[in-house]
Amino acid sequence: xxxxxxxxxxxxxxxxxxxxxxxxxxxxxPLDLGPARDVATGVALYHVTDSTxxxxxxxxxxxxxxxxxRTADLRAALANDKIVDTxxxxxxxxxxxxxxxxxxxxxxxxxxxxxGVYKLNGQLVSDTRRxxxxxxxxxxxxxxxxxxxxxxxxMALNIRRRARPDAYMEFTGVDTTRQLGKLMLFTPxxxxxxxxxxxxxxxTVRGRPLRVIGAPSSSGHSPIPRDGFVLSYxxxxxxxxxxxxxxxxxxxxxxxxxxxxxxxxxxxxxxxxVGGAGLLAKDGHFVNDWSVERFTTGxxxxxxxxxxxxxxxxxxxxxxTIDGRQPKLSVGMTLVEVRxxxxxxxxxxxxxxxxxxxxxxxxxxxxxxxxxxxxGPRKVSDxxxxxxx
Numbered sequence: 001x002x003x004x005x006x007x008x009x010x011x012x013x014x015x016x017x018x019x020x021x022x023x024x025x026x027x028x029x030p031l032d033l034g035p036a037r038d039v040a041t042g043v044a045l046y047h048v049t050d051s052t053x054x055x056x057x058x059x060x061x062x063x064x065x066x067x068x069x070r071t072a073d074l075r076a077a078l079a080n081d082k083i084v085d086t087x088x089x090x091x092x093x094x095x096x097x098x099x100x101x102x103x104x105x106x107x108x109x110x111x112x113x114x115x116g117v118y119k120l121n122g123q124l125v126s127d128t129r130r131x132x133x134x135x136x137x138x139x140x141x142x143x144x145x146x147x148x149x150x151x152x153x154x155m156a157l158n159i160r161r162r163a164r165p166d167a168y169m170e171f172t173g174v175d176t177t178r179q180l181g182k183l184m185l186f187t188p189x190x191x192x193x194x195x196x197x198x199x200x201x202x203x204t205v206r207g208r209p210l211r212v213i214g215a216p217s218s219s220g221h222s223p224i225p226r227d228g229f230v231l232s233y234x235x236x237x238x239x240x241x242x243x244x245x246x247x248x249x250x251x252x253x254x255x256x257x258x259x260x261x262x263x264x265x266x267x268x269x270x271x272x273x274v275g276g277a278g279l280l281a282k283d284g285h286f287v288n289d290w291s292v293e294r295f296t297t298g299x300x301x302x303x304x305x306x307x308x309x310x311x312x313x314x315x316x317x318x319x320x321t322i323d324g325r326q327p328k329l330s331v332g333m334t335l336v337e338v339r340x341x342x343x344x345x346x347x348x349x350x351x352x353x354x355x356x357x358x359x360x361x362x363x364x365x366x367x368x369x370x371x372x373x374x375x376g377p378r379k380v381s382d383x384x385x386x387x388x389x
Contacts, residue, residue, distance in 0.1 A: 202232045304332045
């Protein structure tokens, strides 16, 4: 009987499948976090330095906070309590009496203007037309409930008229620099005043229902009432809808959420929203495609310091910082590696927050990680605080 040669390609295919299965199993294998350090009641801190987390193995330093929301709480907080400002995470956390904290949303340097969606105490204070990953805090019950997804958020002005349909105009931005020929909204979270130069047109609205108070001003720097807002248009010749704004005119401010993966009402019901870039997991489904979030080149593919927030099926919230850009200490992670790390932590929801030089974890009165900036912790626009109940 003639000899039949072996078919090595079958063995190669089978071996490749086996290796892929082993690699997949590795990403699924739960992590050994090692011993925990008690930061406060319900708050445990872990330090992970296992180089085999990465492939091929490389130096890595990861700090992990596990927060039990039955005994501790989370709070979104702005630098110096202003929507456009910067402050280091240690200063911010110490000032507000936190037991631990991490940096949070993306922002523009050097101003601190948030680069994505941000909602604080029920009021949208930073809008975005680009749907990106975000985390919302729903505080209807004793224990806050976190939601994750990708969402865009904008605001609009509705001017009430008695005998005719209401007039309507979208805001180009919320709590950010005014643009020529555009309508902006300034909330009490911005500053004491609009900080805008003369030459525009500004109206103060306050009360319930909201009403225009007094004549429009062109001098800039309009004071922002604690119980109201300032409407600011970039120019002295205003478009038709804004000519209706006279003393006593009633207006409504409408917030519109445009989510990609959950009902808009879920975001409407949140008390706070912190924007990120890179939804990693939602309701147990891990993300493989981030094209809709439109990242800059290298953001997802290159290893950087990273910060993330996630939730576990047991109800706990996990805050993680991954050091990077320090070859001997920690090389950082790509977005895929961060997602796989979240999977190995057993998280069912996870979001990538601002990273790079912003990545900072503060706990027990000190910075725990090694920020990549040579000057130490970078000043950031906001943070997520862990506070005692």
